[in-house]
Amino acid sequence: MDVRRISPATAEADDAGPDREAVPFARTEICAEARQAAQRVLASGWVTTGPETLLFEREFAAYVGAAHAVAVSSCTAALELALRALRLPPGSRVLVPTLTFCGTAHAVLHAGLRPVLVDVDPDTGMPAAPQVTAAVAATGRPAAMVVVHLAGAPAPLDELAQAADLPLDLVLEDAAHALGTYVGSRPVGALSRAACFSFYATKNLPIGEGGMVTTDDAELAAQVHRGRLHGMSADAWRRYQPGATWQYTVEEPGLKANMTDLQAAIGRRQLLHLPEWQRTREALAARYTAGLRDVPGLRLPREPAGGRHAWHLYPVRVAEQEYGRERDLLIRQLAARGIGTSVHFLPLHRMPYFRRTALCPTGGFPGADALYPGLLSLPMHPGLTGRQVDAVCRALRELGPDPEGPR
Numbered sequence: 422m423d424v425r426r427i428s429p430a431t432a433e434a435d436d437a438g439p440d441r442e443a444v445p446f447a448r449t450e451i452c453a454e455a456r457q458a459a460q461r462v463l464a465s466g467w468v469t470t471g472p473e474t475l476l477f478e479r480e481f482a483a484y485v486g487a488a489h490a491v492a493v494s495s496c497t498a499a500l501e502l503a504l505r506a507l508r509l510p511p512g513s514r515v516l517v518p519t520l521t522f523c524g525t526a527h528a529v530l531h532a533g534l535r536p537v538l539v540d541v542d543p544d545t546g547m548p549a550a551p552q553v554t555a556a557v558a559a560t561g562r563p564a565a566m567v568v569v570h571l572a573g574a575p576a577p578l579d580e581l582a583q584a585a586d587l588p589l590d591l592v593l594e595d596a597a598h599a600l601g602t603y604v605g606s607r608p609v610g611a612l613s614r615a616a617c618f619s620f621y622a623t624k625n626l627p628i629g630e631g632g633m634v635t636t637d638d639a640e641l642a643a644q645v646h647r648g649r650l651h652g653m654s655a656d657a658w659r660r661y662q663p664g665a666t667w668q669y670t671v672e673e674p675g676l677k678a679n680m681t682d683l684q685a686a687i688g689r690r691q692l693l694h695l696p697e698w699q700r701t702r703e704a705l706a707a708r709y710t711a712g713l714r715d716v717p718g719l720r721l722p723r724e725p726a727g728g729r730h731a732w733h734l735y736p737v738r739v740a741e742q743e744y745g746r747e748r749d750l751l752i753r754q755l756a757a758r759g760i761g762t763s764v765h766f767l768p769l770h771r772m773p774y775f776r777r778t779a780l781c782p783t784g785g786f787p788g789a790d791a792l793y794p795g796l797l798s799l800p801m802h803p804g805l806t807g808r809q810v811d812a813v814c815r816a817l818r819e820l821g822p823d824p825e826g827p828r
């Protein structure tokens with residue numbers, strides 16, 4: 422593979438014409454302090470889970486207002502470990518929105534449970550009470566539910582739990598998009614039994630790879646802690662401390678899903694920049710909204726009525742009839758202008774694998790099916806400039822309906 426072709430920096434240099442600046446969909450910013458901290462860990466003689474991980478967990482827990490945080494290898498592992506910690510009978514039904522990343526449903530399956538796909542409200546892209554009620558009516562009483570704060574918009578946790586007739590203790594959050602999201606006046610972190618975050622390369626706190634489970638429940642935190650490293654009763658770092666014993670036992674078949682100190686060292690320094698990055702995301706979202714407000718055929722994401730949007734994504738909806746161009750053609754034409762976009766997500770019920778492994782409501786998925794063909798995520802990352810946002814808005818205007826009449 423020619424690595425130069427996928428490097429965002431090189432792509433920018435190659436594609437940029439004299440008056441056209443390429444706009445990558447995402448770009449992983451690793452701050453200088455994080456690079457220096459990573460070097461120090463590499464030189465320290467201890468690179469896997471250890472003191473940096475412990476400090477990252479403490480600092481992250483404080484940031485999201487949770488009593489406990491356990492660092493793991495990914496959000497998908499975080500979800501699987503949190504689901505396992507619920508100790509549900511094998512095969513129990515777990516509600517999952519159909520409009521999410523496949524990892525949400527994979528975690529349910531890997532935990533030995535059965536995903537029940539829930540349709541979404543076409544206005545928000547997330548399930549609301551009627552969709553949850555319909556899924557429960559068709560598939561029976563669920564044992565638990567995973568709520569996804571899509572794009573970083575706050576999902577109505579309490580309303581969804583009520584509709585599923587589940588206590589919040591049996592609700593988990595896929596918070597991969599929701600670092601910085603507030604539901605009402607409270608940050609996502611300890612609103613349900615546990616929240617699961619991602620530090621994947623494009624997420625709001627990028628490390629490259631990594632995840633975190635946050636919770637107020639000490640017992641759940643202890644189970645995730647054990648489960649992330651083979652189910653062992655003592656981790657290697659503790660066993661190798663001077664004066665410590667080598668001894669441990671294995672209490673369950675855990676995962677190998679621990680975070681390394683190299684990742685944690687990067688994460689700790691990235692966390693210091695997060696408030697500033699979030700303010701940048703808010704400003705970029707506002708600039709898109711102002712720049713696209715009057716383009717016919719484009720529906721824009723809204724500021725939440727209560728709470729706070731983390732603006733992980735800026736997803737617009739292209740109404741094909743009104744805009745005059747179908748979404749996939751628009752994606753190709755934007756790409757030809759050097760503008761990277763994406764789609765979040767192909768609904769799970771449209772993939773044969775999930776049709777086989779998940780339970781589906783009898784009425785199908787009218788909300789997600791109406792929404793999906795128009796979904797388009799615009800470039801969004803804190804390295805994006807106002808000028809680049811303006812260039813994206815200009816392109817969407819130029820490719821959109823001709824004000825002089827039909828083509």
Ligand SMILES: *Cc1c(COP(=O)(O)O)cnc(C)c1O
Nearest residue numbers: 495496497522524597619620621
């Ligand atoms: C990215 C993402 C995940 C998976 O995160 P990983 O850290 O890559 O495992 C899960 N759910 C959603 C909604 C995501 O966007």
